[in-house]
Amino acid sequence: MSTTFKKRNIFLWLLAVAFLTPIIILFFLSFSKNWRFPAILPEQFTTENWSYLFFSSGNIGQSFIVSLTIALSVACFATLLGFITSKYIAYHKYRKKLLLLTYFPFALSPVIFALCLKFYFIKMSLIGNVQGIILAQLMIAFPYSVIFFTGFWSQRIKQFEDLVATLGGTTAYAFRKIVMPIAKSLIMICFFQCFLISWFEFGLTSVIGYGKVETLTIKVFQFVTEANIFYAALSCCLLILPPVILLWFNKKFIVQTSK
């Protein structure tokens, strides 16, 4: 028993290390200065990077707020609208075909999709501003939400609703007393999933945002291109933070964001 058991433990340990080190290293880098090969630790640990980016003209706090605003709006709209539309699809006679249509925008590479749509966004003056990015990201998050909820509107829910109707209850009553309690936790999950889709988005945002809307992912890329690894690491930390906080509250919130 013992040798295989140990081997297994080593494997698990390695996995734990692999999952944890990136966060720790990024955090350390964000406090570092002068980190020259072949030193493992930087010459200096400092809070300079943080104070410069937050309090001088670094504007990273602003980026954080911009990202947050976009992600919360996308999550709200996508969840709400997706919940409504999914019911329509779920009980539609062409359910399969409609669902297929919703999969398309969701499955395409966001950056390619955005480049094909850029023209229309320019036409509608939706380029280089937050509204444009919210709309563009909704084109990924909304289909996600629709697909997510379509499974929810099962035959069982319909039967409950019908039952309430036969017993003389209104649709609103059925919605409040039957549908909502069952859907509540799913709505929460979908909300956070959509939040993360938006929070993590880079390719589409870079095209539609024109570089003018500086979300955190855009900032990371910018710092990487100017070889500013400490600032990039700092922005990475800010990007990782909200998902980790969500994780603290509920593991389910951050499951399976495949994009």
Place this chain on the structure above:
Amino acid sequence: MLKLKSLVSVLAILSLFACNNDKKTVTGSSEENNDPMMQQSWEQITEKAKGTTVSWLKYTGDKKSNKYIDDVLVPRMKEKFGITLKIIPGQGPTIVSSLMSEKEANLETGQSDMVWINGETFFQIQQFQGLFGPIDYKLPNSVFINYEDPIIKYDFQQDIKGYEAPWGKASFIALTDGAKVKNPPVSMQDFEAYWKSNPGKFTLSLDFTGYTLLKTWLIELAGGSANLQGDFDQKKYDLYGNQLWDFINKNKKYFWKKGETFPESAVTISQLYATGEINFGFSFGFTAVDKGIKEGLFPKTTIAYVLKPGSIHNSSYLAIPYNAPNKEGALVVINYLISPEAQIEKSDIKNSGGTPIFDVAKLTPELKAKYEALEKPKYGMTEEEALSKAIVEPHSLYMIKVAQDFRKKVIEGK
């Protein structure tokens, strides 16, 4: 010395060419801008610019220069002119494609008010009339600039016609660690010999810096820059281009990572050089070495030098897109940026470094003194040294072709 001679003769030919135009204004442009906006007086323009935002689309690859812009220039624009200057990061090619998309969508009010461009970017934007102009004659600080200076008048062999205002002059130099590389390779043969005895220590970037190195070699193969003067010549390009690709393909196995991949930008090259992975870097500006050493990035033994055909000189410019929503604001900012005061500050190694665009002869004695008091580069080379080996940029199409063929014939190996 021969280089200098050929340069002088080229300059003479170019200025002769320029003098043919007798209708020209101070800025070398023959036409004035009929746009009603340009009929306003400079005072009206400054007044109108107050309280507005100017979006400046520019390449932001230089950390130090970014910091200077963020920490000094942005607050100053606010304080001096009441203008909120907003930097939008974008590389040359992105600037071109963004403007073109706006043109295609017939967008009346664009996303940016001013752009930092030169060479092939200017050439490509002009293909679809993407710029507002001419503007130079309207800028009061144009008086300090000699628009007949061929390095300003011609942007990669193309007459700027007042559509761009110069912002900085650059000279292409190579840099290496003098402690490691005793006799820096100058000619292509030197490089070949060096690569063979020191494999893995050289690479070039897939951006304007790397392509400028390729153009320098193209000039070397053509036997000097005079041979590639004027419009793009497909025959010449095919001849020397093929020699160049043969030369690189024959040797790329001695490059960094065996020449199987190339860094995307000069920034990465500097980093590779800093960590000692490669021994050569390339830069625009004789001050680059001092800047790198000051930043603590480069070893103190770094030296700058010029390759055999000479140092390609060019200017980079500020221009206004055809659909800029705030043209007044952009004019005010551009006028400030080309002012001697701003140019001297920018040339400071502590900030961006590089060569200012004003004509020293046109400066007031005070400004001249201020300029001469600037800290001189200690490690790199002097301005005079770089200038003495100056050669002019070939036509933009050489850059575009070189970029395309380097990918096709070297990276993809077809």
Place this chain on the structure above:
Amino acid sequence: MGLNTKYAIFNTSKINIISFLLLLVFAILPLILGFGFAVSYSFGLIGVLNKGFTLENWSALFENNDVIVSFLYSGWLAIASLTLSVVMAMAIAIFFHKKFSKGIYSYLVYMPLAFPSIVAAFFFAQFLGNAGILSRICYQLGIIDHIQSFPNLINDRFSFGIIIAQLFLSLPFFILLYTGLYQTERIDDYTQLANSLGAKNKQSIFRISIPILLKKSFPNIVMYFIFKIGTYEVPLLLGRSSPETISVLAVRKLQKFNLYDIPQGYAIAVIYTIFIISLLMIVLKINKNEYDI
């Protein structure tokens, strides 16, 4: 809001119209418009530098096999990282499903899910690069004596860096999927039954656990494959100059250096869209149970 207004909002016919409109605006219309734009641009029908209908861009695109190579490369990367993820995640589900259902590991496994692709790409560039952390550790331990003796792990010939980064991003997803399936499909019960009937451990793993898990997860695997084909950030930062993945190639043609390459870029977008849509249609057709996210 009173009951009445609520009732009105949830009036079925109205809500159906709204739903349909939403679907149209956010899902169907963008696809049609975007695709139409790409098609017209690639044939020279629109665009300031285009001069009317032409097949030139398409023939130029197929003068060399860049696009085909790019598709094969994207596909290969997706398959490589997916295979690793699936195999590792299955092994974990089979051997350690208890550890991952609660306790510290059930939290740790979520960590990579907090990483956007661009952050993962940046981290692995810092970790695996020649001047990266791993290289420094090797140097300090005396394994390498020079920065160059460290093997190329990013921007490398075998796309090691990209595959590792993709593995990091997708492994947790598959671990969660398989540990979940392990329980819901009651694989423990089946294996115990098989073992009591005389099956060896190995047999029950290869004959029962793996087939069930694979079958149940097949739609997820294919969806993941579709996503990974279009991946952009990771190969952008960790890939070589050539070959490029489809997204990187398309973006380069559309936004880099030569304006006359733009129609070709749109042609690539057209091919890519057709490819993904056909793949999706086949998958959803074969798989009668829809893929639930």
